[in-house]
Amino acid sequence: MSSPTFKPCAETRRHRFAAACRPGAWAATAFVSLFATFASAQEVDPRFLLQPTTDSWPTYHGDYTGRRHSPLKQITPDNVRQMTLAWAFNTGQSQPIKGTPIVVNGTLYLTAPDKIWAIDARTGRQLWQHTHPTNTAFHIGHRGAAVRGDLVYLTTPDCQLVALDARTGKPRWTVEIADAKRGYWCTNAPLIVRNHLLVGVSGDFDNLPGILRAFDPETGKPQWTFYSTPPAGTANSISGGATGGQMWMTGTYDPELNLVYVGTGNPTPVLNGPVRPGDNKWTNSILAINPDNGELRWGFQNTPHDTHDWDAAEVPVLVDAPFAGKPRKLLLQAARNGYYFVLDRVTGKSLLTTPFARANWAKGVDDEGRPIPIVDKEPARDGRLVSPDESGGTNYRSPSFDPATGTLIVSAHDAYGIYFFKPEHGDTGWAGADYGIHGKGILRALDYQTGAVRWSHDLHGGVGAAGVLTTASGVIFTGDSTGNAMALRTTDGKTLWHSGIGRVGNSPMTYELDGRQFVLFGGGSVLYAFGLLPAEGKN
Amino acid sequence: MPRPSLVPLLATALAGICLSPTLRAAETAAPSQASPASVPRPTTVVAQEFPAAQVDAGRVLFGAQCGFCHGRDAFGGETGPDLTRSTLVASDVRGDKLAPHLRAGRIEKGMPAFTLPDDDIAALVAYIHEQKKRADSAVGGRRAVDxxxxxxxxxxxxxxxxxxxxxxxxxxxxxxxxxxxxxxxxxxxxxxxxxxxxxxDDPSRVPQTVRVTLGNGQVVTGKLAHRDEFTIALLDERGWTRSWSTDRVKFTVDDPLExxxxxxxxxxxxxxxxxxxxxxxxx
Structure with missing residues (x-):
């Protein structure tokens, strides 16, 4: 295993306890004392990732469940009004921040296409940065890094996996994930599961099979490749000739079942349905995969024969909770096709399918819990008015599950688009044309057992870009559609705090250091860290 | 998602011809069309030649920075317009219009402001013109709706x-x-x-009008300039933007497009x- 690399325990622990004694920091004390003993060394090993401490956010989703729910309680509905800027870090990029930073051992890792920065998580001071060589692949966005031991991992637009020394940023090794010349690109934040590093790619503009790959995190040696669709031209393909189904979002993991859950993207050609008859498995599906060998345990397709670009790549959120009176291992997903799905994640069987955003493309739900597409809503020569539009009822922006209220908080989008396809559009890549007509962004709190909307919060504009974070104190952190970071009360969605930092384009995260809870939002291309003011006389 | 617009000058072709009862031609530029494939491709005002090396450099940059929205070939992509049909591109001479546009971006549409060196901007301009030439000489439009x-x-x-x-x-x-x-x-x-x-946020949007009642009872009306949960802003009759915290005033918005x-x-x-x-x- 990797060598311990981080700061001396004694000093970290002393600071932490000192901080916990400060007025105003009392709420953090419980967690600090619980975790300080082993958190202080903070070697990011498989055991640590199973039970991350509150002074870290060591993976894209914060933990393996994808719930984006933090046990931190220092910032509460009562005091969040006093939350103020602790520091800001300007990436200097044209593009907004779309990823979630990770934090281990007091260091924050932030990414953008071809870029990674290591930043002091207390102060926002840059420790090092690394720039990947210029390349021609799409630079559309980047979700984040992964860390294990003394290595931090960056995926690049041209589908390279770069392992860097987490302390210095010095590259250790680089391996190819996929051939970018064929049209693959990569935005993915890798998922570490024990001695496997899982990474997926993107590729909608060419007919490319969907691949998820595992690498040895220490050496970069390839371990396995899972295909969600077989290479184009494969005989007797279960996909009906479709390619695509890219697994471009970071999955979640159940260590007891030893299953990784990942959503697959849309089929290609994207809007041309006739050329790829049938359901097109396993596109637009939630898959359970054995991380040790890449074998599919089960699959659930949430849009059979998609013709509208509605990836099922949205976060599969893992929750252990009663369903219809019986304790279950659940998987919740609010999907881009506008439907909310609850599955038994042991078997992959559907427990609930119900819309959470406007959707006019299905005529019902089949016996397996899959919406039944209306054939007449497939893209056509003269155009079809379809809800949701291409950007979907939601998208990659993360939802959050709040256990106290039993709600999944989702950034929803009620939208219409028009979809065109004619044979002249061909059978490669997009193969059609579609246009958004109108959309409205709304945050919705869904009852996890019924999908009923407990409350809604208008995001005042079109589609939102911000994901959602909840904390155990009953606060939601997110952003609106126009340019405000916001804190809302989890019980009813009431606004408690806001700051006009620019449009929040990532999913917020939180951690505590020295007894101070930080909440981070990307506003445009700047990363903002907010917290309560430290007590007078302290830094 | 971004719906960048390189075509505010589309106004000349489509000016003010909105279905709205209120919008007048002189009022503002017509909005972008993501791929106005059903109108003829505008003619480039001045034929321009670029060195092959510059076009190649532009192809690399364009693919990486612009391709996701506008397509790797600039013929239109997932969310961005077909640049070979842009009147801005057609009226551009060696970047005189495109370069300022690339530097300013259209933030509200999701098109970032590109902080690139002059050489890179010139390469992008060269590539876009080259692709327009290629499109002009090609038959048919593969993403066209006729x-x-x-x-x-x-x-x-x-x-x-x-x-x-x-x-x-x-x-x-x-x-x-x-x-x-x-x-x-x-x-x-x-x-x-x-x-x-x-x-x-389209500038040609049929104006929503807003009526704001201040704490002292004074009423201010105008075109809605911005509205979110926290701020209401309007353009008054003299063209000044005025804004208030939503919790300090009462207001009603009339949106004919609802x-x-x-x-x-x-x-x-x-x-x-x-x-x-x-x-x-x-x-």
Whole structure:
């Protein structure tokens, strides 16, 4: 295993306890004392990732469940009004921040296409940065890094996996994930599961099979490749000739079942349905995969024969909770096709399918819990008015599950688009044309057992870009559609705090250091860290 | 998602021909069309040649920075317009219009401001012009929606539908008189469904008007400039922007386009094609 690399325990622990004694920091004390003993060394090993401490956010989703729910309680509905800027870090990029930073051992890792920065998580001071060589692949966005031991991992637009020394940023090794010349690109934040590093790619503009790959995190040696669709031209393909189904979002993991859950993207050609008859498995599906060998345990397709670009790549959120009176291992997903799905994640069987955003493309739900597409809503020569539009009822922006209220908080989008396809559009890549007509962004709190909307919060504009974070104190952190970071009360969605930092384009995260809870939002291309003011006389 | 616009000058072609009863041609530029494939590609004003090396450098940059939205070939992508059909590109001479546009971006549409060195900007300009040349010499448009594709409706049925659903705000002899001579094909369909294809922030949007009552009882009215949960802003009659915290004033917003949003949930596809067929008779 990797060598311990981080700061001396004694000093970290002393600071932490000192901080916990400060007025105003009392709420953090419980967690600090619980975790300080082993958190202080903070070697990011498989055991640590199973039970991350509150002074870290060591993976894209914060933990393996994808719930984006933090046990931190220092910032509460009562005091969040006093939350103020602790520091800001300007990436200097044209593009907004779309990823979630990770934090281990007091260091924050932030990414953008071809870029990674290591930043002091207390102060926002840059420790090092690394720039990947210029390349021609799409630079559309980047979700984040992964860390294990003394290595931090960056995926690049041209589908390279770069392992860097987490302390210095010095590259250790680089391996190819996929051939970018064929049209693959990569935005993915890798998922570490024990001695496997899982990474997926993107590729909608060419007919490319969907691949998820595992690498040895220490050496970069390839371990396995899972295909969600077989290479184009494969005989007797279960996909009906479709390619695509890219697994471009970071999955979640159940260590007891030893299953990784990942959503697959849309089929290609994207809007041309006739050329790829049938359901097109396993596109637009939630898959359970054995991380040790890449074998599919089960699959659930949430849009059979998609013709509208509605990836099922949205976060599969893992929750252990009663369903219809019986304790279950659940998987919740609010999907881009506008439907909310609850599955038994042991078997992959559907427990609930119900819309959470406007959707006019299905005529019902089949016996397996899959919406039944209306054939007449497939893209056509003269155009079809379809809800949701291409950007979907939601998208990659993360939802959050709040256990106290039993709600999944989702950034929803009620939208219409028009979809065109004619044979002249061909059978490669997009193969059609579609246009958004109108959309409205709304945050919705869904009852996890019924999908009923407990409350809604208008995001005042079109589609939102911000994901959602909840904390155990009953606060939601997110952003609106126009340019405000916001804190809302989890019980009813009431606004408690806001700051006009620019449009929040990532999913917020939180951690505590020295007894101070930080909440981070990307506003445009700047990363903002907010917290309560430290007590007078302290830094 | 980004809906970048390189085509504010599309105004000259499409100026002020919105379905709205209130928008006037002089008021503002017409919005971008994501891929106005049903209008002829505008002619480049000045033929321009670029060194092959510069075009190649531009291809690399374009693919990485612009390709996801505009397509690797600049012929239009997932969310961005076909640049070979852009009037801005057609009117550009060696970057005199494109370069400032790239540097400024269209932030509200999701197009970032590019902070690139002059050489890179020049390379992007060279590549875009080269692709336009290529498109001009090619036959057909692979992502095109042609006006002839849209002729499946029944104008008589559309007229009946119009009388019930649209006539409250629109008149075939008033605001919509001759609409089919100003718009054809996809742009007409998109404007029919929602008259501001650029969305809420489109400068050609039919103005929402707002009436703000201040704490002292004074009333201020104007065009809505911004609204979110925390701030209401308007343009007053002298063109000044005035803004207030929403918790300090009372206000009402009149948005004539809300009726179009409601209508989206009511149209069947054949209603939509019928109404389009009817609008096409208004010449």
């Amino acid at each position: 006006p002839s594709d849209l002729q499946t409706g029944n104008a008589a049925a559309g007229q009946r539908y119009f009388a019930n659903a649209c006539a409250r705000c629109h008149s075939p002899t008033g605001d919509l008189a001759g609409v089919a001579t100003r718009h054809v094909g996809l742009p007409l369909l998109r404007r029919m469904l929602y008259p501001t294809p650029g969305g809420r 009726a179009h949003v409601e209508q989206l949930a009511k149209y069947t596809d054949s209603d939509m094609h019928d109404v389009l067929a009817y609008l096409q008779t208004l010449r």
